[in-house]
Amino acid sequence: MEGDVLVIGGGAAGMETASRISDFNRNVILIEKEQELGGHILKWDRLFPDGIPASDVTKNLKESLGSTKVLLGCYITSIEKREDSNFFAQLNSGETIKCSSVIFATGFKLFPAQKKQEYGYGLYERVITNADLETRFKKGEGLGKDAPKRIGFVHCVGSRDEKICNNQCSKLCCITAVKQAIELKQLYPFAEIFCFYMDLRMYGRGYEDLYLEAQSKYEIRFIRGRVSEISQEQSGLVIVKAEDTLASRPLKITLDWVVLMAGIISERENDYLSQQLSLQLGEDGFIDSVDPIQKTNQTNIAGVFVTGSASGPKTLPEVINEARSTALSVNEYLNKIKNG
Numbered sequence: 001m002e003g004d005v006l007v008i009g010g011g012a013a014g015m016e017t018a019s020r021i022s023d024f025n026r027n028v029i030l031i032e033k034e035q036e037l038g039g040h041i042l043k044w045d046r047l048f049p050d051g052i053p054a055s056d057v058t059k060n061l062k063e064s065l066g067s068t069k070v071l072l073g074c075y076i077t078s079i080e081k082r083e084d085s086n087f088f089a090q091l092n093s094g095e096t097i098k099c100s101s102v103i104f105a106t107g108f109k110l111f112p113a114q115k116k117q118e119y120g121y122g123l124y125e126r127v128i129t130n131a132d133l134e135t136r137f138k139k140g141e142g143l144g145k146d147a148p149k150r151i152g153f154v155h156c157v158g159s160r161d162e163k164i165c166n167n168q169c170s171k172l173c174c175i176t177a178v179k180q181a182i183e184l185k186q187l188y189p190f191a192e193i194f195c196f197y198m199d200l201r202m203y204g205r206g207y208e209d210l211y212l213e214a215q216s217k218y219e220i221r222f223i224r225g226r227v228s229e230i231s232q233e234q235s236g237l238v239i240v241k242a243e244d245t246l247a248s249r250p251l252k253i254t255l256d257w258v259v260l261m262a263g264i265i266s267e268r269e270n271d272y273l274s275q276q277l278s279l280q281l282g283e284d285g286f287i288d289s290v291d292p293i294q295k296t297n298q299t300n301i302a303g304v305f306v307t308g309s310a311s312g313p314k315t316l317p318e319v320i321n322e323a324r325s326t327a328l329s330v331n332e333y334l335n336k337i338k339n340g
């Protein structure tokens with residue numbers, strides 16, 4: 001099979017990049033390892049800050065794919081760049097794709113919360129993650145039949161944490177916690193909701209307003225302090241121990257449910273492809289750009305581009321905008337190699 005461009009990854013970044021390159025009448029092949037396009041948004045119910053249904057975004061992205069050839073359930077087993085500057089990718093299906101350019105739209109993964117053993121994820125039924133909560137929202141399950149009285153959110157799980165060698169901020173989880181806390185308060189108006197945070201990072205337009213609304217309208221309480229341990233009572237309720245760093249005192253609180261805000265980490269599944277292409281990765285495993293200001297989507301290998309969260313945590317609007325700029329860069333590159 002032959003194409004101008006091979007896009008690896010069928011999430012928001014991959015779909016938007018593929019559709020924009022198709023607009024230039026390029027031959028685009030998009031491969032996705034799952035049986036459905038959408039990536040992480042598929043698991044999400046509503047998106048911050050306005051609560052837009054995530055399924056609307058996925059639907060729009062799918063509908064704009066134009067002439068893109070989509071291969072589902074496909075992944076690359078090996079890839080090489082030959083002397084004629086073409087790339088040859090071998091797929092798990094046995095097919096080979098020849099193309100002039102490759103785009104890594106391989107996304108991210110959520111930190112596996114069970115690695116923070118002190119939080120009891122996977123052990124205690126009432127300790128769940130941000131992604132689990134979205135799945136519950138999507139299924140219309142909420143937190144079960146009995147209305148919870150007290151719910152806690154723990155920020156920075158797997159982010160900004162020297163113990164697990166990840167110092168970076170995941171950028172999205174503070175605002176996600178605020179959005180989810182408000183949604184729970186709307187479902188359970190009599191519940192007390194607590195957010196345990198280190199710093200609150202509400203940098204996007206409208207985020208600070210949502211945070212203020214969470215306090216003033218929904219009476220969600222924000223407690224500055226890192227949670228040291230979560231344990232379970234015989235009744236199934238969970239006990240959170242933390243240090244309230246503003247009041248300078250230890251804190252112990254019994255809750256019905258705890259939601260862990262699992263952070264964003266690099267998708268290491270594609271490291272073997274990076275190695276085969278000698279693609280430069282950062283220590284955190286995200287793909288490095290050649291120039292982090294003006295060429296954010298270009299890698300150290302000519303013809304290989306990166307887009308979306310494969311180069312670091314990004315919000316969905318940032319992903320979409322970067323996908324569009326990547327399409328322009330790839331088109332320029334293809335014109336350049338055609339004209340010698």
Ligand code: SF4
Binds near residue numbers: 261
């Ligand atoms: S966005 Fe907030 S919760 Fe997420 S890592 Fe950064 S500070 Fe922590």
